[in-house]
Amino acid sequence: MRGMAAGAGEGETPEELAQLYARSAVLMDADSGRVLFGKDADTARPMASTTKIMTCILALETADLEMECSVSEEAASQPEVRLGVREGETYRLEDLLCSLMLESHNDSAVVIAENTAGSVEKFAGMMNRKAEEIGCRDTYFITPNGLDASDGTGIHSTTAADLARILKYCITQSPKRTAFLDITGKDSYTFTDLSGQRSFSLQNHNAFLTMMEGALTGKTGFTADAGYCYVGALENRGRTFIVALLACGWPGNKGYKWEDTKKLMQYGIDHYQYETVTLDRPLPALPVSGGAPPSGTLEGEALALLASEPIQKEFLLAENETVTASIDLPEKLTAPVTEGQEVGSIRYCVGDFPVAEQKVTVAAKVPERSALWCFSQVCARYFAGKNKINQ
CATH class of the missing domain: 2.60.410.10 (D-Ala-D-Ala carboxypeptidase, C-terminal domain)
Incomplete structure (x- = not known):
């Protein structure tokens, strides 16, 4: 049992974390939401497809998994990475969410947004309201897929601390947290459009799920402005850690995000334990x-x-x-x-x-x-x- 006294060493960078590749990084305790380590944690940066964790949890909370989603011309015209939906086709929401989270398809994100909110713009409004509700301090959503974007208010961006807060909400607070973990934890998934004429096979691109024991969930991202990004969670002996990385290298350095993620997760495992404190x-x-x-x-x-x-x-x-x-x-x-x-x-x-x-x-x-x-x-x-x- 531990008592109360003055803390020490705040603000110092541990030796193990002195050489991170990411320009912004956070290690968070998923239980309390406390940032255990931060590097430029509150600097706003583009976040690429890590955006899709917010798209996924909003869709889960506002619509039924069996909802039929129709494809618009706008959705069908989205750039790579894409599922390849065609205008006029219809899909189950659950299938689109697996497409969104396992292979990060940009067209699926727009189909989801349009069918749950009526338009991409209305869905972005929902995303921003949810971010504020969660406690995000410097996050602004424009698109449901994370493609680089800007408008009169700002650029599509978040901070490492806010991105970790969003994943914390997805896995510990949302009433749909179980469904979120089920979708994002799948190794693979197959489905057809509702006509049954086209079939699709997906593989989960979150390589971290097989890198460390206890890995729970996560989402990768990359755009020219954002660089490689990642947010993920790991459970170890009753402790749950979240890592969020922004601007973690550009093409030629795709593996940097995995090195940083493992380093931060291991630091949490090695240095943080639950202690009983008498108040x-x-x-x-x-x-x-x-x-x-x-x-x-x-x-x-x-x-x-x-x-x-x-x-x-x-x-x-x-x-x-x-x-x-x-x-x-x-x-x-x-x-x-x-x-x-x-x-x-x-x-x-x-x-x-x-x-x-x-x-x-x-x-x-x-x-x-x-x-x-x-x-x-x-x-x-x-x-x-x-x-x-x-x-």
Whole structure:
């Protein structure tokens, strides 16, 4: 069991991660969403076909897998990489999602967007709203397939930290996370269009699935502007790590993304373990303005005793990391104060990342020092004095 103390070594680049190829990289704890390591983690860059994790999860959440999707002229005209759909054909949504995620087909992405939202533009609006809901800080979607694009608002882009947040949502928070993992984890898949006249066979191009034990899911990407990109997740002994890479080499260096991914995942496996931490901070008594002293006399200052419920939680921590606490309380309270009244909080952090919060309440009531209370105290003293004389 680990206690709480000050952290150390924040901001330092570990020796094992000093030579990453990616211009932007993140290693994230999928449970808490904490960025364990970042390199230019908040720099916005084009993200190519890693975009398709958002396309996939939105389609899963808004439409039925059996939905019939018709192909428009716009969808059929998309550039490589493509399934080869033809205008007027119809397909099952589930089949198109497998095409999207296993072989990264750009035409399938447009068919999905048009049939779930009515148009690519409306679907992009859904993508941006979902990104904001997830907590993405600097992400802007224009296309459902990740092809390089720009408009009057900006360029199609994200950050390594935001890309990791999106995958975290897909695998831990979305109500369709099981379906997402099932689709993206398939080795291969075969299907036909709804007429049965054309058949297709897909192979999963996410090579990371066979590179490390526990690999769960992921998506590759490449465009001329973005370079090679990747986002993926791995589970190891109850820990789930996410790696996101942007601008990880250009043609001639296709393997860089796999080297960086393995290096970051292994760093997480080697250095982070779940630790049980007891959250229990001693609390000061707060003065109560206009309060009756607990002694029941006219002298002395009224103080409110505070309480917080000790709890134990598990956190993913490196060997040199600890949980720190900061207490948020007013300088004083104003009477009357009731038992159980919430007066502040204790915030627990690892580095600057908040991991837990406790409420601080009043342990016992403090009545107001009213005129009636003062009169009752004077009377009590008077009669106590008379009793002594009579004795």
